[in-house]
Amino acid sequence: MSNPIAAPRPFPAAAHDKLADRQLRANLHRATHTIRDKRLRVVAELPDWQRLREAGSALKADAMSRLPDLLTQFEAAATGAGATVHWARDAAEACAVVADLVRAAGATEVVKVKSMATQEIGLNEALEAAGIAATETDLAELIVQLAEDTPSHILVPAIHYNRTQIRDLFRTRMAGAPADLTDDPPALAEAARRHLRAKFLSATVGISGANFAVAETGSLVVVESEGNGRMCLTLPQTLISVVGIEKVVPTFRDLEVFLQLLPRSSTGERMNPYTSIWTGVTPGDGPENVHIVLVDNGRTTTLADPVGRQALHCIRCSACLNVCPVYERVGGHAYGSVYPGPIGAILSPQLTGEGFNRTLPYASTLCGACYDACPVRINIPEVLVHLRQTGPHPRAERAGMRAMSWLMSDRRRYAAALRAARRGAAPLRLVARRAAKRRGSVPSEGDQRETVRRLPWPLSAWTASRDAPLPAGPTFREWWEKEHGRS
């Protein structure tokens, strides 16, 4: 089975293919801009938004600095309240624990709450291999599951589909969908609701993730919009929650900060419709068997990096995806991980180490929109640059960078190099002038700037879609020396 957080090929190649899909780009543009605008509106309502962000950041930094203690505190509190806590070093261990628990409950079907942790460990596929059918009950996750596709957004996993595509999918793949189903959103939601209702009522095992795990009380928290989560968390006899170890927050009161930051940043709502909080087992109310699987899967390694560890502060709101110029053009699948976009570009490579994920930190212009949008102030550009230090650095690029820094570390060498570059461009200027003449473009008066349409490798990557400027005349320092004398 392929690793859901490891890119199967380099980002530039995957992005190249996605860029050709015009329907995808139109869907993404519309969806990201809609959520982006909603977020801006509700964030502007809070006068203390920046201070809330600082509080969120400080709380996460504190939690990460004493994670082992908080986790054992959480385990003790949850166990004391009647839950069973399991520990999993990696995806395979976590999947095996869950499959064993489902088998022990005597179930062959489970209903699922939307959860990134279960996506990360490839739980559905592992359960299927164990003969257990998992049904996603979040509407967008259901769409993705019916399409046998993978999520392309953390919050809106089916963002790459429009409603007509969803209608066609429901008609052909969803049991019980009416033959005359239209692409009217309420009609689509109603069809899904009827399909899911039967599953909720028959399932004996529910599987969830958690947005937060409270160390002080042993409580888990799930934040959602559709109410499907509430059904999965309360109806079945057995509830299994798969939780990344970084989800722990010290005290119940800390939720005050995060429950304000998360909905405004993710869906652009003041408050999400459903917040479920449960602490172990409450006899006579909800599941009788409550299991919590705490998953490491690369988080401890990430925690060891003093710069990179801030990626673990993420509360999975996906605001960074919606504002990212790269994500908006290529979509989530280009990143090859269930964690796409800016946060994915710093999280996936840290969780997996080697492989094509190492091309992800380069999938950013460092424009900083993600850092501005992040509700817990993860300095994503800083981590991107930090991760670029370990490469991969192509041999020619490394040689070029070293040569340039050698030239730039001596005034005379540098001035000579600039002069040489300017003179070397002279034949190109001639070519440019001839080409411009052929095109019939006459430079306007006073405009002596020549541009060139084709340059040799590696600058050919530039001129594939952009003209390049040529030096117009003397370099600045040549001009200065002439006008002001040597300084």
Added chain:
Amino acid sequence: MRIALFITCVNDLLFAQTGQAVVRILERLGHQVDFPAEQTCCGQMHANSGYRDEAIGLAERFVRTFQRYDAVVAPSGSCVAMVRESYPRLIGGAVPPVYELSELLVDVLGVTDLGARFPHRVTYHPTCHGLRMLRLGDRPLRLLRAVRDLELVELPGAEECCGFGGTFALKNADVSAAVLADKCAAVRRTGAEYVTAADNSCLMHIAGGLSRADSATKAIHYAEILAHE
């Protein structure tokens, strides 16, 4: 006031006229401008591409070159952001007081009207580093609004990146070009004769896209507009 000009490597080679404009503006205001010839590059390209050791060497050189000045001005938001935001993390210690041109003019020298005249329709692109790292805000716009006969038109989606990103433009050329296409379309919708910004790297990118599409809109650093009489 002893003001040193940090020209930046891109401007030195390709956009000497921007540096000349900065010198003209400051001399017209009665200030003496120095150009320390020891200066080369701030190391931004090395740092952002993952070549930390090389960047450290260039950063230390920058600090040595400029440490004796009251103010250093550079016509590049991203190079100023590199020095101000990234040097402390990279090399620690004190960093020379570096200003992007509009910061120097508006905040330090307290001027917005430079007596310039530029009878053209112009749109302003607030580059990412100017917008989100230096928080230049409306400083460049205040300077442009004071220019005689200049018609300033708002750029739709102005706060969005142009897709340049330094070596990103080469390493992820396809994505870069896709982002650029939208920026160029926005520029063309304004009907402006000129698109201006605080960074020639971004302008070079936008101009490259406009020129490839045979658009008549030209790119110009706002310093050159402010120096125009």
